[in-house]
Amino acid sequence: MSTQTPLAPAPVAGSSAGPVRTQRRLPRFAPLGLFLGGIAVGALLSALTGFSIALTVVYGVVLGTIAVYVVSRSVEGRRTATDRLVTTVVTTAFLIAMVPLVSLVWTVLENGLPRLDSTFFNSSMLGIVGEGGGAYHAILGTLIITGLTTVISVPVGLLTAIYLVEYGTGRLKKAITFFVDVMTGIPSIVAGLFAYALFALFFGGGVRLGIMGAVALSVLMIPVVVRSAEEVLKLVPNELREAAYALGVPKWRTILKIVIPTSVAGLGTGITLAVARVIGETAPLLVTVGILTGTNLNPFDGRMATLPVFAFYQLTQPGVPPEFGIQRAWTAALVLIVLVMALNVVARLISRFFAPKTGR
Numbered sequence: 001m002s003t004q005t006p007l008a009p010a011p012v013a014g015s016s017a018g019p020v021r022t023q024r025r026l027p028r029f030a031p032l033g034l035f036l037g038g039i040a041v042g043a044l045l046s047a048l049t050g051f052s053i054a055l056t057v058v059y060g061v062v063l064g065t066i067a068v069y070v071v072s073r074s075v076e077g078r079r080t081a082t083d084r085l086v087t088t089v090v091t092t093a094f095l096i097a098m099v100p101l102v103s104l105v106w107t108v109l110e111n112g113l114p115r116l117d118s119t120f121f122n123s124s125m126l127g128i129v130g131e132g133g134g135a136y137h138a139i140l141g142t143l144i145i146t147g148l149t150t151v152i153s154v155p156v157g158l159l160t161a162i163y164l165v166e167y168g169t170g171r172l173k174k175a176i177t178f179f180v181d182v183m184t185g186i187p188s189i190v191a192g193l194f195a196y197a198l199f200a201l202f203f204g205g206g207v208r209l210g211i212m213g214a215v216a217l218s219v220l221m222i223p224v225v226v227r228s229a230e231e232v233l234k235l236v237p238n239e240l241r242e243a244a245y246a247l248g249v250p251k252w253r254t255i256l257k258i259v260i261p262t263s264v265a266g267l268g269t270g271i272t273l274a275v276a277r278v279i280g281e282t283a284p285l286l287v288t289v290g291i292l293t294g295t296n297l298n299p300f301d302g303r304m305a306t307l308p309v310f311a312f313y314q315l316t317q318p319g320v321p322p323e324f325g326i327q328r329a330w331t332a333a334l335v336l337i338v339l340v341m342a343l344n345v346v347a348r349l350i351s352r353f354f355a356p357k358t359g360r
Contacts, residue, residue, distance in 0.1 A: 024075050031068050031084055038064025061092050105337070112334030115327045124305075125293040131324045135332050137295040138310035141210065142339075144299055145289070145306060146279050148214035149221055154271055156218075157225025164226070165233040166255055183223040191219035192284030199288075208290040210299025213306070216284035221274050228270025232263045268350035276343040280336050282308035307332050307339075 042059030046052055065088050073081035123134035160180070164173055195216035199207050236259050244254040260267070285306050291313050292303040311332035318325025 035064035111330035161229035192287035212288035232266030272347035
């Protein structure tokens with residue numbers, strides 16, 4: 001069944017205009033019904049050939065897309081059918097991409113919520129073998145090391161981005177950009193090995209310090225800060241700089257008083273997302289910080305516990321009986337996800353409230 005949509009006003013009485021042209025349209029929910037029908041047929045075919053979720057998805061998506069296109073082509077024409085085809089493909093791709101994310105969140109919530117209690121946040125693993133214990137020491141260690149990483153990375157990354165946008169020219173600028181791009185793609189374990197080798201030169205082999213973990217994470221965070229800050233600074237209109245230069249304002253003061261305040265929202269967002277990028281890294285911290293069952297809040301004195309390493313060891317070395325350690329690992333993963341989500345919310349709030357105000 002189709003509806004009629006007029007494409008032109010009705011002719012005035014007595015005029016010589018011809019008949020009104022109309023275009024047939026599918027009902028509003030017809031494409032969705034056709035697509036779901038294709039999925040149902042795909043599920044039937046999958047059941048006949050040996051049921052598999054993957055085959056059901058493949059058969060259903062292909063048959064549903066074909067059904068939407070064929071029916072739309074026969075009713076609405078080639079142009080509208082092509083539009084519906086592309087819309088269906090894009091929407092399907094989005095839904096397929098969301099499946100692993102939803103599955104991950106559901107699994108972590110299901111396994112992590114049972115141990116998300118006050119004991120988990122105010123107890124360490126000192127003297128704990130089986131039931132009980134918590135990640136108090138690991139949460140504090142993660143916050144301290146991530147804070148040190150931010151203190152190291154933000155000034156270096158931001159000043160490098162300012163140089164590339166405002167001062168850099170020629171081969172030096174190209175070389176810095178090249179090495180920043182290379183650093184963006186290095187494996188995290190390489191950053192940990194670099195920090196370990198650097199500190200081993202001064203303190204000998206076998207050293208484990210919280211500051212080593214901060215240095216390793218800085219190697220991963222600096223290029224992210226540089227690239228995000230560089231793109232944000234490029235968005236500042238050149239007219240603002242030229243107006244300041246025309247008034248005799250020196251370049252350094254123009255950057256400090258005009259460029260940075262104009263781009264502060266984007267810079268804050270980029271830095272916050274860079275912190276979220278490194279807060280869950282495990283491999284560098286395994287090499288540089290290690291694990292500790294007690295609480296150590298001094299990053300310059302001995303090993304420290306961190307949430308990613310805590311979760312790793314609770315999963316791989318859960319103790320006897322193992323179910324209690326595995327529960328702690330899932331809960332640590334849930335806390336990490338919450339921290340990353342909180343950082344993303346902070347980034348959105350920074351972008352919203354500190355963006356330059358336009359209009360009156």
